[in-house]
Amino acid sequence: MQRRDFLKNLGVGAAGAVILPSVSFAADAPKPKGSNALPYKDALNAVTGGKTPEVSDKVSLKVPEIAENGAVVPVTVEVESPMTDSDYVKAIHVFAAKNANSRCIDVYLSPANGKAMLATRIKLGETQEVVAVAELSNGKFLMASQSVKVTIGGCG
Amino acid sequence: MAKRKSLIKIKPKSFTDGEVVKVSFMVMHPMETGMRKDKKTKELIPAEYITKVVFEYNGKVITTMKVWESLSVNPVFTTYMKIDGAGVLKVIFTDSKGEVQETIEKIKPKG
Amino acid sequence: MRKGMRIVLCVALLSSLTFASEQFAMSDADRAMYEELLENNPADMLLAHGSELLEELGGESALAKYLGVSEDALAPYLAGFPRYIVKFKMVVSIDQMLQGMMHDSGQKPYTLKSSEMVNLSSYVKSIANDQQINIDINANEYMKEAYALGKVVFETKRGARGLSCLSCHNQSVIGSILRTQPLPDISAKGNASAATWPAYRMTKSALATLQKRFQGCMNNALLAVIPLGSKEMTALEVYFTEEAKGATIALPGLKR
Structure with a gap:
């Protein structure tokens, strides 16, 4: 036709x-799988040593509800913390739960950062949860997650 | 390999000693996952992505980032940093092919 | 198969214009998040490169001298491109004017499609940031002619789908959602395309000029692609620029 x-x-x-x-x-x-392929559960366990992070509103995760373009999805994670030598955020980890390698970035911070925040842009292969995990200086893990709908790239 | 274009941005542009400022590092990098096929040859394009970014301020490591292939092409990394005297901020990245490159920004607090 | 799929998806998405369009509309919060990305636009690196390339040509002072304006008048003058330039005997965009400048100083000009020219011309247009577009289509008969031709190019239906630029950029469909994006109002009342291009396109991970964007659109809409810098292409840029007249130039833009 x-x-x-x-x-x-x-x-x-x-x-x-x-x-x-x-x-x-x-x-x-x-789907081709790269050598770094690691499912979300395994990736999370590797970070927390098997501990289950506590869902906390101290972790603020900002991602769009609908991504304009799966290739550039803005992600901002802010963690409430005084960032002093005795009480600070040691690391922020970002996961894309359905990407073949669910790990996106692990950011190791120190009190010299003054504020615990990370902003970057990630690739999402399909609609999925984005998860942010904060590792505190007292050994606790906090988390937040949000689903991002990835629409078809289309005509390009 | 020619130097990749990169840029460090500090916000606000003017700051005082002790102030906590936003620092962004960006670089022109393909962030190839190794899972994408060349449209013409149908061959897999080899992986080439940033694996590590280190923010070093006056010789002291402030932030270290372990980076995976799912970051966007021409990535941008933003965190905060507490201004602690005049000097130099160096951002050093390493990629999966072993390339290492440094970007430098002078830090000049006013007052 | 891939091509087949792509066509099917395009058709499906086009049809979403007329039904079920609301479900993919972005929320204001999402849109604000994307706008924040402008703060760290990867194209900033490319404009920085363009600035180095201009320095090699003698910088803003050499450019102002070449154009016969004072350095203070350079920004508003650049905000009036495309212009009829007497020594070229034609209406030109900034990139062609820069080719002339390179040629006249004994250098081999960058080609219009080269990344050097895209970076250089984008930077030069950004010198006019915060200025209002002040194109004058009544300045002379050449500009009048270019605008009239640009309108014809904009409105002429071509290609396998019988589409024109106007098919998707007319008052009755502006704002309809196509692939999560509202169809833009190219005029100064809307997103003033001529004031926000050159822009970094996230789908292409690259900086593109308005003319390159026109080519991409023609290609997707199955229209024969008009060459960069041709009379018709420059005329189309004149038309878009006149539509955006009065809008404040803010470069580089950041687009899906």
Whole structure:
């Protein structure tokens, strides 16, 4: 069929009927896995030594609800802390729960930072949870998470 | 390899000693995951991504970042830092091919 | 197969203009977060490179001298491009003017599509940051002609889908959501494209000029691509710039 005719004939039903097979084709294709591939649970355990982080509003995670573009997703993590020698945030870890390598970045801080914050931009392969874990100087782990909907990149 | 374009930005631009300022480091880097195929050759493009970024202020390490391939192309890294005298901020990155590069910004608190 | 899929997706997304468009609209909080990214625009590194390239040509003073204006008048003068330049006998954009400057100083000009020229011309346009676009399409017959041609290029339906620029940038569809993005109002009342390009495109991880963006759009919409710096392409830039007249230049932009 000519593309022009195809467009002309387009309706809800037609679009749906054509999309479904394409999407299932995409899902069947094997995903390549890099040598760093590590599922989220394993990556989290490696950071916390098996401890379960406490969900805390002291960790503020800012990500968009809907990503304009999975290739550039802004992430900001701020942790409430006095950042003194006796009480500070040692590290901020960011995970993308469904990326083949769920680890994005591990930031090691010190009281010389003055404030515990990280802002960067990550790639998300699909709609998923982004998780921020803060490691405190007293050995505690706090966390926050939010789902990010990744829409199709489309015509590019 | 030619030096990659990079930039350190401090916000606010003018600051006093003891002030906590926002520091951003950005670099033109492909952040190849090693899982992407070349559209023409259909071959996998080899991995090439930043593995480490170190912020060093007057010879003291302030922040160390362990970086993975899921950071965006031409990445930007922002944290805070407490101004502690005039001097130099160095940001050193290493990538998965072993490339190491340093970017320098002079720190001049006023007053 | 990939190509096939892409076409199907484009069609599906186009159709989302007419039904179920709301579900992918971004929230204001999300939009604010993306706007914050401007604070650290990767294109800042490329404009810094462009600034070094201009220094090699003698810097802003040499540029002002070449254009026959005082250094103080350089920024507002640059805010009026594309312009008819007597010695070129044609209407030119900033990049072509820079080619002329390089040529006249005995250097081999960068090609319009080279990254050097994109970085250099983007930096030079950014000298006019905070200035209002002051293009004058009535300055002479050449500018009048260029604007008229630009309007024709903007409105002419071409290619396999029979689309024109106007198909997606007319008052009745502006604001409709296409791929999470509202279709932009190119005028000064909206996002004033001519004042926010050159911009870093996150989908391409690269800095592009307005003319390069036009080419990308033509390519996606299946229109034969008009060459950079051609009479028609410059005319289209004149048309977009006139639409954005009065808007404050803020470069580099940051776009999806």
